[in-house]
Amino acid sequence: MPDLDLLPSDLPVVRTVADLRAQVRAWRAQGLTVGLTPTMGALHEGHLSLVRLARTRTDRVVASLFVNPTQFAPHEDFEAYPRDEAGDAALLASAGCHLLFAPGVEEMYPAGASTTVTVTGVTASMDGLARPSHFPGVATIVTKLLNQCAPDVAVFGEKDFQQLQVIRRLAADLDLPVEIMGAPIVRAADGLALSSRNAYLDTEQRAIAGRFNLILVEGLARLRRDVAVSDVEAWAVAELLTAGFDRVDYVEARTPADLGRLGPGPAQGPTRLLAAAHIGRTRLIDNMGD
Ligand code: PAF
Numbered sequence: 001m002p003d004l005d006l007l008p009s010d011l012p013v014v015r016t017v018a019d020l021r022a023q024v025r026a027w028r029a030q031g032l033t034v035g036l037t038p039t040m041g042a043l044h045e046g047h048l049s050l051v052r053l054a055r056t057r058t059d060r061v062v063a064s065l066f067v068n069p070t071q072f073a074p075h076e077d078f079e080a081y082p083r084d085e086a087g088d089a090a091l092l093a094s095a096g097c098h099l100l101f102a103p104g105v106e107e108m109y110p111a112g113a114s115t116t117v118t119v120t121g122v123t124a125s126m127d128g129l130a131r132p133s134h135f136p137g138v139a140t141i142v143t144k145l146l147n148q149c150a151p152d153v154a155v156f157g158e159k160d161f162q163q164l165q166v167i168r169r170l171a172a173d174l175d176l177p178v179e180i181m182g183a184p185i186v187r188a189a190d191g192l193a194l195s196s197r198n199a200y201l202d203t204e205q206r207a208i209a210g211r212f213n214l215i216l217v218e219g220l221a222r223l224r225r226d227v228a229v230s231d232v233e234a235w236a237v238a239e240l241l242t243a244g245f246d247r248v249d250y251v252e253a254r255t256p257a258d259l260g261r262l263g264p265g266p267a268q269g270p271t272r273l274l275a276a277a278h279i280g281r282t283r284l285i286d287n288m289g290d
Pocket of ligand 1: 038068
């Protein structure tokens with residue numbers, strides 16, 4: 001049997017791949033199905049919605065908590081990324097999670113680890129260009145988590161829509177026997193997509209951030225009215241800067257399944273509008289559409 005510790009929230013926690021596998025094996029021996037919700041902690045209602053969705057599809061839900069160093073570039077916020085394992089565990093327990101997998105860096109990247117999973121195509125634009133080392137880091141850690149836990153279903157948020165398509169691609173290409181599910185974005189009352197990074201925003205920045213989704217709503221409405229894609233993208237960039245964002249990495253209308261380019265004329269068929277923009281030192285992403 002696995003070596004299970006109990007956190008103050010009473011949520012069992014395992015910290016090694018061997019213990020995770022032992023627990024999953026024990027569940028499987030009882031005929032139970034298993035779901036996985038990978039996270040980097042600093043949990044909010046968006047993460048908990050992933051756990052709840054996994055619970056609707058599987059008998060036991062594992063949440064992983066690992067701030068993955070390989071998906072942060074050296075100038076990004078790896079060190080500053082908020083960490084509160086006890087608080088996260090309490091939230092996970094309240095959402096009905098059954099097990100927390102919280103490994104250390106040495107467990108996930110033992111000395112000598114030298115394999116990286118690289119997904120092409122869906123990573124060739126947007127965050128793949130703005131953060132070149134990001135998706136190889138995500139694809140590698142998610143492949144490892146899927147192999148370690150071997151869940152029936154793994155749930156990822158649509159807020160990171162490009163990440164979700166990267167994970168769907170790698171699971172299909174590597175024949176991983178898991179269903180990848182996307183979960184709808186959870187938003188604050190003013191529509192701002194919930195994100196662990198919202199905690200970095202001061203009051204004034206938070207007010208600016210609240211304009212992000214409204215600009216995308218209007219951009220999507222323009223696309224639906226057959227305004228040319230290139231005009232909508234340029235309009236949205238200008239609106240974000242006017243609203244107080246300091247820098248816009250991209251606003252792009254793409255086909256949802258393969259993130260192919262749309263336009264420059266009116267968008268034909270299913271369309272997702274995706275954007276990334278900075279307020280001060282905080283980078284926010286959002287998306288909406290089909
Ligand atoms: O979306 C995240 O929180 C992370 O990118 C993930 C999927 C947990 C991989 O580290």
